[in-house]
Amino acid sequence: MSAYNFAFFDEGSKREIRRATLKAIAIPGYQVPFASREMPIARGWGTGGLQLTLSLVGKEDVLKVIDQGSDESVNAVNIKKLVGKTTGIRATEETSEATLIQSRHRIPEIPLSEGQILVLQVPLPEPLRAYESSELVTKKLHGEREYSGAWLMLFEQIMRYGNMSTGADHPVLVHDRYVMAPSPIPRFDNPKMNRSEALILLGAGREKKVYAVPPHTQVVSLAFDDYLFQTESSAGNSCKLCGATDVFMDEFVHEETGETYHQCNDTSYCLSRLNRKVLHQEVPLNG
Amino acid sequence: MDDFMTPLLSIKNVNKQFGDGCDTCLQQEKDVLIKNFCPVCGTVYSCQDITFDLYPGEVLGIVGESGSGKSTLMRCLYFDQDVTSGEAFIRSYKDGKANMFEESAQQKRYIRNHVLGKVYQNPLLGLRMNFSSIGNIAEKLIAAGNRNVGHMEDRGRALLTHVNIPTYRMKEAPKNFSGGMQQRVQIAKALSNNPPILLLDEVTTGLDLSVQASVLDLIKQLQRELNISIIIVSHDLGVIRMLADRTMVMLDGKVVEQGLTDQILEDPQHPYTQQLVHSLV
Known part of the structure; x- marks a missing residue:
């Protein structure tokens, strides 16, 4: 595979993505814009996560890729193969053995530990998007910590269905500052983000955003006083x-x-x- | 001084211009302006040196032809637009010592959510058409820090009943409602936090006469019950006569006359006001 640089990208690209990642870690929950690269897979198929993985991977790393909880689905296998062929690193299915875990829709059942990095693929990074369609406005709302919209959407669900019915992607408040879309993981996985031992990175390739939950960061799922957050x-x-x-x-x-x-x-x-x-x-x- | 004699809201020398201005319109007397428009640089002076006080429990009417700066003034007061210069003080906010136009964006939001309520002429601006009516009311309550669904639902139901929206339609989106109903949902939303100051911008324009009458009735009734101060903008003198205690007449961005509503209507002084009153059938 000498036609490619190590991990597919040229060093400059990897450095740029890592710079955005560092900023994301420094400001937990804040969506950092980054120059999303063209990829050999289509946008919307995990390019955000894949770019993070490729920018971080080293020769010593052991990779695990999950798609909807499965290690063997087409998307997971293809991503594993691409990373494997361009880096030569080993892939695993054992959660505890992996140093780098790229996932779509799930956080593994086995608790993650210090030193591991979980990369989540994000289709829609903006938690306020359904409430406000303009990016200019949502940026201001984040800046002013004005999150009524996120609660309003939950309120509407309660009015309509009698409880908070978010199937996945239930919004969370990170470190008491930014409201964040945790990517479409089930509510069941939301509590796993709170004070996680592992670093959690989230990448949206199509929307060109990277954000992060550093280890030991407080992550609280949004809820009301009389309608508490519940997992499935x-x-x-x-x-x-x-x-x-x-x-x-x-x-x-x-x-x-x-x-x-x-x-x-x-x-x-x-x-x-x-x-x-x-x-x-x-x-x-x-x- | 007695409570009712201290102004609730003081507006001092508010200016709002669209455009940077040029030597001609900035240096010289404003005689060069055509109405409120500078023919040299194209700057529009929408509000010029506007000063007034609003007292507790008072209804202040603002009349004027279209383009006279009434709505711009209202937008500035609700922070939908920034003023070019000027000051505003609210008695209940930081003891009336902070100029609210110079507060941070977050503080402005606080004032908007806790002290002010606004009803727009166009319900599209004041409501989220795809959210439920009760959700629209909850939005303002959530913004003011409420996190209790039961309480917000009760409050929303009470307000919607108050403005004659049937309870069985409260979970429906305003886009399914008639114009008059939308306007009433907007009023309910504006009132949700018991704001001491309510801004009404041409609320009845475009509604048919019977709906107009019921909306006006409602405003009058609410104002008496809750003792809120209202600034009401209209080009309809009938509305002003019915609601306003005091009236300001605006022309080309300036206040040309102000006084008790009866006084303005019975004995208008400025030529424009005279014309306006005489055109009233």
Whole structure:
């Protein structure tokens, strides 16, 4: 792969993206504009996250890529292959082993630890966009810490549906200053951002923004005094494969019997639990 | 001094111009202006040296032809536009010692959300047409720091009932409403924080006569019940006669006459006011 520089980008591009990243870390939750590069994949397919990953990756890094909780979906595999081919680094599915984790729609179930970096792909970085369509105005609103719009959107949901019905991307207040879109992770993952051990970086390639939650930063999900923030409940359900209970689950309908069952959304978490079971019970693998 | 004798809002020497001005219109007497327009550089002097006081519980009317600077003045007072120069003091804000035009953007927002309410002629400017009516009212309450859904819902319901919007329509978006209903939702929104000062900009223009009457009735009733001070802008002398205690007449960006409403209507002094009053059928 001598046709490419290490990690696809030229050094100048990587440096520019890292400069924006440093600024983002210095101002938690603030959206830093950056010169989003042309990529070999289309904008909107994770280019923001990929640019962050490529700008940060070093020869010692171990990469994990997740798409909707799965390590093996097309998008995740392609991104892994691109980074692998242009850097020669190793990819893993084991969360604890990875130094750099790029993800779309999920934060892994295994708590992240110090030294790890989680890169999230963001389609719409502006939490106030549905309330105010002008970028000029939303910038002013952020500058003046005027976030009535974010609460108003939650209020409207309560009026319409009786509770806060954000399916994903529930807005959070970072370090008591900036309201931030946490990327389309389920509400279930929002609390994992609060005082996280790992550095969390968020990149939006199409919208040309980078923002960050540094380790140990306070992240609070927006809520009202009488309508508290709640995560999706998985009470009463357990994973059909590994039996896990307090995790984010996918619901399936059995095609023949028509019954519903649940599985861990985080496939590598499920797999490692299954492996451990096999080891503990010493079930003969070949029957 | 008694409470009702201290002005609630004092406006001093407010100027608003569009354009930088040139040697001709800045140096010399303003005689060179055609109405409020400089023929040399094209600068428009919308508000020139406007000074007035608003007392507690008072309704102040501003009349004048279109283009006389009434709405510009209102926009400046609500911080929709910045003034070129001038001062404004609100008694309940920092003891009336801070010029509100020179406060930071955040402080201006505070004043807007806590002390002022405004009803625009065009409901599009004052409402979010795609949000529910009760959400529109909540927006102002949220901006003022309220974070209790139950309380905001009760307040919104009470206000909408007050302005005769049926309860079963309060979760509907204003875009589904008639012009008169939209205007009433706007009034409810403006009143949501019990602002001591309410700014009404041509609220009844464009509404049919019976709706006009009911909106005016409502304003009059609210003003008496809540004892709020109102500045009402209109080019309709009928509206002014019905509502205003005191009236200012504006022409070409200047106040040409002011006094008790009866006095202005019965004994107009300035030629323009005379013409205006005589044109009243």
